[in-house]
Structures are given as C-alpha cells and as structure tokens.
Amino acid sequence: MKPPIRIGIIGMGGFAGSHHNAVAKLEERGHAKLLCTCDPRASAFTAEQQAWRFPARGVSVFHDYRPMLDACARDLDLLVIPTPIQLHAEMHAAATALGLPTYLEKPPTLDHAELERMIAADQRARKSSLVGFNFIIEKQRLALKERLLAGEFGPLTGTTLSALWARPASYFQRNDWAGRLLIDDRPVLDSCFGNAMAHFVHNLLFWAGETELYSWARLTAVRAELYRAHTIEGADTFFVEADTATSVNMRFALSHACAGPATHHETVICEKAAIHYAVGKHIEIRWRDGRVERSTPDAFDPLEENHLDYYRYLRGESARPSTTLADSRPFVALNDLAHISSGRILPIPPAFVTGQRDEKEQKDYLNVAGMNSAIENFLTQGSWPGAHGWGRERSEVTTLADLPRFEATVRAMAAR
Ligand SMILES: NC(=O)c1ccc[n+]([C@@H]2O[C@H](COP(=O)([O-])OP(=O)(O)OC[C@H]3O[C@@H](n4cnc5c(N)ncnc54)[C@H](O)[C@@H]3O)[C@@H](O)[C@H]2O)c1
The missing domain is CATH 3.30.360.10 (Dihydrodipicolinate Reductase; domain 2)
Structure with a gap:
C-alpha cells in the first residue's frame, strides 16, 4: 500500500464540507490523511467536527489558513481550496509560495488577468494544481x-x-x-x-x-x-x-x-x-x-474520483491533472x-x-x-x-x- 496523500482543507462549511466527507472516506480506504483544516467560524461546525472524528484522526483545527500553513505546510502533499471564488487567488498564492500544489475548486477565478497571475504563481509549486471541474475525468x-x-x-x-x-x-x-x-x-x-x-x-x-x-x-x-x-x-x-x-x-x-x-x-x-x-x-x-x-x-462520485485522479498525478502515476x-x-x-x-x-x-x-x-x-x-x-x-x-x-x-x-x-x- 502506498503512503496516504497528506492533506489540508481550507473551510468546513458549504462545499468544503463535501471535501471533508470525501477525504474522510478516502482516509478509511488508506488513500488520504487529513492533517489540518481551518475556518474563521470553526466553532460553528462542532457537530461536523464530531461527525468527521477530527480528534480520533488527529486533525489540527485553525481559524485561519495562514497560521495553518505556517504550522503544517511542510508536512502536506496537497492543500484543498473550496472557498468563495474571490479568496481563491490569495489562498493559492500562499500555498504555492511554499511549494504546495492545490486542489482548487472551480472556477479558479473569473478574472482573466488574475488567472494569468495564478498560472505564474503555480510554477512555484512542486506539482501543478488541479482545478476542480468535475466531469473531465469521466x-x-x-x-x-x-x-x-x-x-x-x-x-x-x-x-x-x-x-x-x-x-x-x-x-x-x-x-x-x-x-x-x-x-x-x-x-x-x-x-x-x-x-x-x-x-x-x-x-x-x-x-x-x-x-x-x-x-x-x-x-x-x-x-x-x-x-x-x-x-x-x-x-x-x-x-x-x-x-x-x-x-x-x-x-x-x-x-x-x-x-x-x-x-x-x-x-x-x-x-x-x-x-x-x-x-x-x-x-x-x-x-x-x-x-x-x-x-x-x-x-x-465526482469528488472522490477527482481526488483519486489527482493523487495519482501527485504520486507520479499519471502525466497531468485533468484540468490545470x-x-x-x-x-x-x-x-x-x-x-x-x-x-x-x-x-x-x-x-x-x-x-x-x-x-x-x-x-x-x-x-x-x-x-x-x-x-x-x-x-x-x-x-x-x-x-x-x-x-x-x-x-x-x-x-x-x-x-x-x-x-x-x-x-x-x-x-x-
Ligand atoms: N465542484 C462542485 O461541484 C462544486 C459545488 C459547489 C461549490 N463549488 C465551489 O466551491 C467553492 C466554495 O463554494 P461554497 O458555495 O461552498 O462557498 P461558501 O461561501 O459556502 O464557503 C465555503 C467555505 O469557505 C469558508 N471560508 C470563507 N472564508 C474563509 C476564509 N477566509 N478562510 C477559510 N475559510 C473560509 C466558509 O466558512 C465555508 O466553510 C466555490 O469555488 C464554488 O464554485 C464546487
């Protein structure tokens, strides 16, 4: 069995919750290991944190992605960014500045000039980021x-x-x-x-x-x-x-x-x-x-399958993410x-x-x-x-x- 991909997820509510569900299932199957997560309203997700068994899984919880990256980035293989569109660029920039590739939810941005800056920033990451358009891998x-x-x-x-x-x-x-x-x-x-x-x-x-x-x-x-x-x-x-x-x-x-x-x-x-x-x-x-x-x-299951597809790329088993x-x-x-x-x-x-x-x-x-x-x-x-x-x-x-x-x-x- 290959070592699990070590993951951080920004956010707990909205679609971030779906990523938590998917990663929890993939963790049970040995593909992934969630190390850390954050949300400015982390205490609003107490029930979810229980359901995702954070204490038993050893997941560190932060209120902001910056201290989370300071503390954990060196141990991560991947950062998931399923946050509001207008926050994608700054979160992607913070991760890639540390060499960390991201699973960035679609749309990466809706501003063509910002996309060019993100493409340039992605060069700093160890591997290309994935943009989470769900259906290319079908x-x-x-x-x-x-x-x-x-x-x-x-x-x-x-x-x-x-x-x-x-x-x-x-x-x-x-x-x-x-x-x-x-x-x-x-x-x-x-x-x-x-x-x-x-x-x-x-x-x-x-x-x-x-x-x-x-x-x-x-x-x-x-x-x-x-x-x-x-x-x-x-x-x-x-x-x-x-x-x-x-x-x-x-x-x-x-x-x-x-x-x-x-x-x-x-x-x-x-x-x-x-x-x-x-x-x-x-x-x-x-x-x-x-x-x-x-x-x-x-x-x-689009999320589980897209995670697995991206893990294969991160492990060097495939040539590219489905959408860069x-x-x-x-x-x-x-x-x-x-x-x-x-x-x-x-x-x-x-x-x-x-x-x-x-x-x-x-x-x-x-x-x-x-x-x-x-x-x-x-x-x-x-x-x-x-x-x-x-x-x-x-x-x-x-x-x-x-x-x-x-x-x-x-x-x-x-x-x-
Ligand atoms: N792939 C899909 O099928 C699919 C489905 C739904 C949404 N999305 C995408 O997911 C992204 C998020 O959408 P949403 O509707 O869940 O948004 P949302 O507004 O519900 O926010 C998602 C999460 O981001 C957190 N968040 C907000 N500000 C934050 C900050 N400063 N630091 C850390 N976390 C913060 C929120 O607390 C929440 O947990 C968007 O890009 C959206 O297009 C994708």
Whole structure:
C-alpha cells in the first residue's frame, strides 16, 4: 500500500464540507490523511467536527489558513481550496509560495488577468494544481473525445449546451458573494455560467479542443446576451455564442430563472453524427445514417474520483491533472468576453416572469415564460432572445483583444 496523500482543507462549511466527507472516506480506504483544516467560524461546525472524528484522526483545527500553513505546510502533499471564488487567488498564492500544489475548486477565478497571475504563481509549486471541474475525468467522455480526435464522427462543426437549474430566491442570499459582480471593488462575477453550471461550459470547451485529448477550444469570437430575472447584481440567464480557431460554432444557453427539474444537455455536432451527452443521465450517438448508440454514464462520485485522479498525478502515476490553471484559460476568457459583449445585464421583461411557490420545499422560484423555446430557437437557429421579444439591441462581437476592457465593463455593469 502506498503512503496516504497528506492533506489540508481550507473551510468546513458549504462545499468544503463535501471535501471533508470525501477525504474522510478516502482516509478509511488508506488513500488520504487529513492533517489540518481551518475556518474563521470553526466553532460553528462542532457537530461536523464530531461527525468527521477530527480528534480520533488527529486533525489540527485553525481559524485561519495562514497560521495553518505556517504550522503544517511542510508536512502536506496537497492543500484543498473550496472557498468563495474571490479568496481563491490569495489562498493559492500562499500555498504555492511554499511549494504546495492545490486542489482548487472551480472556477479558479473569473478574472482573466488574475488567472494569468495564478498560472505564474503555480510554477512555484512542486506539482501543478488541479482545478476542480468535475466531469473531465469521466471515462466515457474521454473515450468519446478520443474517437472524435481520431475522426470517427467526421469533422466537428458545432456544439451546444442547454442547462437549466432552477434556483430559489434564497439561493442568492446564502452568502455574501452569491450573484455578485464585484466584492470589495474586485470582480467576482458569480453566476450560473461562472459558478454553478461552469462544469458544463468547460465540458463543451473540452469537446471543441482539437489539438490533443486534454485540450480546450481556442476562441476567436464571442457574442452574448446576459439577463436577470432575480434581484441580483449579476446575470442569472446567459445566451452565448463563440467561434473557434478550427471553425467550430459553439452555443451556450444557461439559466437559474426557471422552475422544475434540473436539465443539462451537451451536444457535439459532427459531419457523420451528433453526440448527446447528459452528465449522470445518458449518452446517445445519433449517426446520420440512422444508427443510434446509447449508453449510460458510469455511476460516479465526482469528488472522490477527482481526488483519486489527482493523487495519482501527485504520486507520479499519471502525466497531468485533468484540468490545470492554464487549461482554464478558454473558460475564463469566454466568461469575461460574454460580459464585455453583452455590455449590460438586462432585466427579462416582467411580463414573462412569474413567481412560483414550492410548498413542499417552502421556497420561491421565478419562472420565465417561453424560456424553453427561447433556448431551442437560439441553439438550433442562432436566433437571439433580444431580437425576439426580450427587447434588446444587438450585442457586440468580441475577440481576445477585447479582454483589457473587462474590468471597466464589470464596473460599469455594477454601477447601473
Ligand atoms: N465542484 C462542485 O461541484 C462544486 C459545488 C459547489 C461549490 N463549488 C465551489 O466551491 C467553492 C466554495 O463554494 P461554497 O458555495 O461552498 O462557498 P461558501 O461561501 O459556502 O464557503 C465555503 C467555505 O469557505 C469558508 N471560508 C470563507 N472564508 C474563509 C476564509 N477566509 N478562510 C477559510 N475559510 C473560509 C466558509 O466558512 C465555508 O466553510 C466555490 O469555488 C464554488 O464554485 C464546487
């Protein structure tokens, strides 16, 4: 048995709690050993600390990550950073300054300039950091990408993503950064695109990366319309179109302003077949000649599997983490260019928005009438909601050369 990977985790609540659960299970199986953790509100997690058996496992608890790193960094193989997005860069910088690689939750940042600083900082670590985009390691996804690269489906021409995850009003009040564009005058940009459903956006960019297995789309042009139905600073609904250096047309439609069960569908359109991939649900390949291949993605615990995959890399058993900071460049640029292109976040016309109370959950949702057809029309015909009822002017076509306008655009958006 190999020695367990020695771990520190920043945070105990929110998604940090899920990392604690995963690491506790991996520790039972001998893969991991949690040495330390911290949270500014550590005493608020007394019950969790009991459930995770910290005293029996010998876990040291701190109130801040800096004294934790001072005391423990030399004994750690890995630091997990599942904290609010706006804290990622400083925590990653503190770890990598000590040579320590990190499991950094997605999104690494939503600011392209900050990402470049993080990529530079990561060079100081003994090994590359992992960005926790959950679904790149799925076996069926990797196998399909191999077949795509081998040319079995013919040239890739387009990809689409439709992702609808209803979120109640209380979701945007769960912490001080939900739905925010700026915090302490710095870009945060929390949204369905940049945060909750970022996995699927990054997945789509992965399908369109044509240089090698672990490659992501090279963007040449981005256009977007951003909207909100909820009373938040940022957007809760995104319509985004991108073109790539290999002439792939990508369309993304995502929203939290909806009701009903969550849906997410990735489609990869090639000359000979279209691949329909729904994480956790089904995979279907529809060949133009009428054949259909169907399968179900393997049951999959994303956190445990991503931890194990990263441990293999840290032990030298695999060549790379599934997503590095540099691999996140297309995702962050796409998010930033979508904001620049849209220029403004428009309210969805109130006539389309109705409130829906879920009595069982005791939660209030907003539903946008015609959302499904707006998405369908955009994904299949490229017709934008702004020109078809949602009342906005044509947005700007942007390129990577527009990224320097990002910060000023976000400030202007937040000031409206
Ligand atoms: N991979 C996934 O499926 C997934 C799912 C949910 C969230 N996330 C990501 O996880 C990250 C955290 O999201 P969240 O919703 O759990 O956030 P959150 O606001 O609930 O914070 C998470 C934890 O960070 C702690 N924290 C806050 N400030 C801290 C500080 N200064 N020092 C130490 N700890 C501090 C909080 O106490 C909490 O324990 C985000 O990047 C989010 O996108 C990933």
